Structure formats: C-alpha cells, structure tokens
Amino acid sequence: MDTPTITACCDPLVEAALDEDEAVQLAAAFKVLADPVRLRLLSLVANAEGGEACGCDLTEPVGRSQPTVSHHLSILTEAGLLEREQRGRWAWYRARPEAIAVLRDALEV
Amino acid sequence: MDTPTITACCDPLVEAALDEDEAVQLAAAFKVLADPVRLRLLSLVANAEGGEACGCDLTEPVGRSQPTVSHHLSILTEAGLLEREQRGRWAWYRARPEAIAVLRDALEV
DNA sequence: CCCGCACATCGACGCCTGTCGATACCTTGG
DNA sequence: CCAAGGTATCGACAGGCGTCGATGTGCGGG
Numbered sequence: 039m040d041t042p043t044i045t046a047c048c049d050p051l052v053e054a055a056l057d058e059d060e061a062v063q064l065a066a067a068f069k070v071l072a073d074p075v076r077l078r079l080l081s082l083v084a085n086a087e088g089g090e091a092c093g094c095d096l097t098e099p100v101g102r103s104q105p106t107v108s109h110h111l112s113i114l115t116e117a118g119l120l121e122r123e124q125r126g127r128w129a130w131y132r133a134r135p136e137a138i139a140v141l142r143d144a145l146e147v
Numbered sequence: 148m149d150t151p152t153i154t155a156c157c158d159p160l161v162e163a164a165l166d167e168d169e170a171v172q173l174a175a176a177f178k179v180l181a182d183p184v185r186l187r188l189l190s191l192v193a194n195a196e197g198g199e200a201c202g203c204d205l206t207e208p209v210g211r212s213q214p215t216v217s218h219h220l221s222i223l224t225e226a227g228l229l230e231r232e233q234r235g236r237w238a239w240y241r242a243r244p245e246a247i248a249v250l251r252d253a254l255e256v
Numbered sequence: 257c258c259c260g261c262a263c264a265t266c267g268a269c270g271c272c273t274g275t276c277g278a279t280a281c282c283t284t285g286g
Numbered sequence: 287c288c289a290a291g292g293t294a295t296c297g298a299c300a301g302g303c304g305t306c307g308a309t310g311t312g313c314g315g316g
Contacts, residue, residue, distance in 0.1 A: 039303075042312045043155040052193040052242060058210075059182035061190075069181035073304080077160065077177075081170075084161040084232065085199035094262060101167075106305055108264060125263045133161060145251035147244040148273075182274080203292060215275055217294060236283045254306050 043118040050146035067143040093129040152227040159255035193242035202238040
C-alpha cells in the first residue's frame with residue numbers, strides 16, 4: 039500500500055484548510071484505517087492482555103488467510119500504528135497510541 | 148461508494164475489541180476520509196467564512212473537474228460530514244462537527 | 257541434522273473507486 | 287420563452303487494493 043509512517047502533519051481539519059501535500063499525507067493515514075480487517079487487528083492487539091498479542095493468535099479471529107493477515111499487519115506496522123517484536127519464531131505486536139493520537143488530533147473539533 | 152450516514156457504532160478502538168459489523172461500519176466511515184480531495188473539500192468548507200461554502204467556489208481550489216468534485220461532495224454529504232442546502236442554482240455546504248466527532252471518539256486513547 | 261511451525265513473499269485474480277468528457281436537469285435573468 | 291450557467295448523472299477507463307494458494311525463509315525442538 040506504500041504507507042509512510044504516520045506523523046503529525048497539520049492542524050485539525052476544521053481549524054485550517056489543508057494544502058495538497060497535507061491532504062495526501064492525511065488521506066494515506068486514514069486509508070490504513072479504512073479496512074475492517076485492519077481495524078479489528080488493531081483493536082484486538084490494543085485490547086490483548088499485557089497490551090501485546092502474538093501474531094499466531096490473530097489469524098483465526100478475523101477469519102482471513104494467514105498471508106492476508108500478515109499483509110495487513112505489515113501495513114499497520116509500516117504506518118506506525120503497531121510495533122512488532124520478533125521472539126523466536128513468533129511475532130508480537132503492541133499498539134502505538136501516539137500514532138492513533140495523530141489521527142484523532144486531525145479530527146479535533 | 149455506498150456509504151451510510153456516519154453514526155456512533157462502538158467504543159474507542161483501544162478500549163474494546165471490535166466485532167465484525169462494527170469494524171465494517173467504522174472502516175466505511177474512515178474510507179470517506181481516505182481521499183485527499185475529500186479531505187481538502189471538507190477543510191475548505193469548514194474554514195470558509197460564515198461556516199459555509201458555495202459549490203461553485205470549490206472546483207477550482209482542488210484542481211479536479213466539476214463532475215469529480217460533485218461526486219466527492221455527494222459522498223461527504225451522504226456520510227453526514229457535510230450538509231447541503233440548495234439556494235437557487237447554487238449548492239451551499241456546511242460541515243457537520245457531530246459526524247467528525249464520531250470518528251474522533253473512535254480513536255480516543 | 258532434520259522436521260515442523262510461524263511468518264513473509266510472490267503471482268494472479270476480481271472488485272472497487274477516482275477520474276474524465278459528454279450530456280441532461282434546473283433555476284435565474286433577460 | 288429562451289439563453290446561460292451551476293450541478294448531477296452516465297458511461298468508460300485505468301489503477302489500486304484485498305484476497306488467496308503456493309512457495310520461500312528462519313527459528314526451535316527432537
């Protein structure tokens with residue numbers, strides 16, 4: 039999907055008109071959240087006990103194939119919404135509230 | 148794009164895991180924001196003097212054709228992010244902060 | 257050392273969506 | 287009543303993206 043890391047790029051939508059570049063950057067960030075599987079993965083990880091979840095426990099609950107889940111986890115990680123830690127042959131994920139906050143702040147009213 | 152009106156559907160992402168339906172609904176809402184032209188249109192309207200903007204003044208700043216702008220304004224309006232009022236042959240738009248707030252709340256940390 | 261498992265990558269397929277030109281609709285001004 | 291301009295709709299096209307099966311990669315256990 040070609041998604042650079044989510045970083046604060048602009049004032050809230052309703053407080054200043056976006057220029058072209060800001061709009062492209064923000065849209066790319068929201069695009070990461072514009073998929074039901076990614077939203078579920080993000081919420082599953084954020085709500086896992088200990089604040090972290092093993093990739094091996096994420097395939098079944100979202101009802102998609104392993105390659106598809108891996109693909110979505112990559113997109114979330116590249117965007118900075120998740121961070122990945124490899125432990126042996128398992129990948130562990132934690133949510134990154136800072137990245138979520140960037141998007142929330144853009145929607146401040 | 149087939150986007151029902153944005154309405155509060157679920158607790159914040161990081162406070163409760165989304166079920167399938169909630170995820171589909173939230174993703175559809177974020178999809179509306181996942182386009183640079185729509186983000187610019189929304190911010191242009193929200194920042195217009197008087198809080199409202201005429202459609203005739205929105206085509207040029209976003210650099211797209213009139214049918215394309217009309218299409219995006221329809222999507223924003225159907226989603227409830229904009230409201231439209233027809234005055235004579237002009238369409239006037241206002242932002243709906245309530246709809247924006249629904250999405251912001253879903254990203255609460 | 258080899259097998260098994262978690263995970264990533266690849267290639268292919270189908271659908272969705274952003275875009276435009278052409279055109280139809282509708283309201284106002286003359 | 288006609289002409290003009292703002293807007294919506296239509297049809298078509300191209301590119302993007304989610305999905306999967308098959309396969310590659312790397313680590314750990316026996």
